[in-house]
Amino acid sequence: RRADLLLLRLNRLFSTSAGIDASLCTLCYGLVFLRFRLEKVVQRRHEQFALAMLKNAFSSLTLSGNIIAAFDSPVTRLSEVTTGLRALEETISDFRIFVRLWGLLGIYVSARDHVLNPPRDAFLSILASMRIAADVTFQAIENAAYLASKGVLRGNFWREKEGQLWLWSNRFWMASCLFEVLRLLRVWQNETNLEQVSGLEIEKQQWRDGFYLNAGWLPLTWHWSWTEATFSDTWVGLGGLLPAIVSLRKAWK
Numbered sequence: 001r002r003a004d005l006l007l008l009r010l011n012r013l014f015s016t017s018a019g020i021d022a023s024l025c026t027l028c029y030g031l032v033f034l035r036f037r038l039e040k041v042v043q044r045r046h047e048q049f050a051l052a053m054l055k056n057a058f059s060s061l062t063l064s065g066n067i068i069a070a071f072d073s074p075v076t077r078l079s080e081v082t083t084g085l086r087a088l089e090e091t092i093s094d095f096r097i098f099v100r101l102w103g104l105l106g107i108y109v110s111a112r113d114h115v116l117n118p119p120r121d122a123f124l125s126i127l128a129s130m131r132i133a134a135d136v137t138f139q140a141i142e143n144a145a146y147l148a149s150k151g152v153l154r155g156n157f158w159r160e161k162e163g164q165l166w167l168w169s170n171r172f173w174m175a176s177c178l179f180e181v182l183r184l185l186r187v188w189q190n191e192t193n194l195e196q197v198s199g200l201e202i203e204k205q206q207w208r209d210g211f212y213l214n215a216g217w218l219p220l221t222w223h224w225s226w227t228e229a230t231f232s233d234t235w236v237g238l239g240g241l242l243p244a245i246v247s248l249r250k251a252w253k
Contacts, residue, residue: 013251021096022247028092029244033237035085042078097146103139107132124186131179138172141165167225174221177214184211209250216243 013019111132119125145165148158184207220239223230231239 009252016251017099018247019251021099022244022251024092024096025244026241026248028089028096029237029240031085031089031092031237032233032240035082035089036233036237038078038082038085042082045078097142100139101143101146104136104143107135107139110135121186121190124183124190127179127183127186131176131183134172134176134179138169138176141172142169145169163227167227170221170224174218174225177217177221180214181211181218184214209246213243213246216246 013023114125114128114132119128142165144153144158145162147153148162148165187207216239219231220236223236223239
C-alpha cells in the first residue's frame with residue numbers, strides 16, 4: 001500500500017516541470033557534495049601511496065606488486081566512481097539550463113500579471129519591477145552563454161565573451177534573489193499585508209518558502225559571479241541543497 005502511494009506521488013512529482021526541476025536540483029547538489037568528499041578520499045589515498053613509495057625508496061627496498069595493488073586498485077575504482085558522479089552532475093546541470101531556454105515566457109507571464117495587478121504599496125511595486133527586470137536580463141544572458149557554449153552562437157565575439165556571459169548571468173540572478181528577499185521582508189513589515197495573511201497558514205508557508213528559497217541562492221550566486229571560487233564544492237553542495245529541498249518540498253505537496 002505504501003509503495004503504491006509512493007509511486008503515485010513520484011509520478012505526480014515528475015509529471016510537472018517544477019517537480020522535475022526540484023528533484024534534479026536536489027539530486028545535482030547532493031552529487032556535488034558526495035563527489036567532492038569522495039575526491040578528498042582519493043586524494044588522501046594518493047598521498048598515502050606516494051608516502052609509501054618514498055619510504056621504500058629511502059630504505060632501498062623494491063616496492064612489491066602486492067603493495068602497489070593495495071594502494072592503486074582501490075584508488076582507481078574510487079576515481080572511476082567520482083568521474084562518473086561528475087559526469088552525471090554535469091549532465092543534470094546541462095539539462096536544467098537547457099529547459100530554461102524558454103524561461104522568458106514565464107517571466108513575461110509574471111510581468112503581465114504585475115502590470116495588470118500591481119501592489120498598492122509603491123515600494124513593493126518597485127521591488128517587483130526590479131526583480132522582473134533582473135530576471136529578464138539573467139535569462140537572456142544565460143541563454144546566450146549556453147548557446148555559445150554549444151556552438152549555436154558562433155564567431156570570435158561569442159567565444160571570447162562566453163565566460164563573462166556566465167558571470168553576468170549569475171550576477172543578475174543574484175540581483176533577482178536579493179530583490180525578492182527585500183520584497184518579502186517588506187511584505188513581512190507591512191502591517192496591512194500581515195493582517196491579511198495572519199490567519200492563513202498556507203500563505204505564511206508560501207512566504208517562508210519564498211524567503212528561504214531566494215535567501216538560500218544568494219551565497220551561491222555570489223560564488224558563481226566571480227572567476228575565483230569563493231566556496232569549495234562541499235559548501236556549494238550543502239548550500240545548493242537548502243533551496244533545492246525547499247523547492248522539492250513545495251513540489252511534493
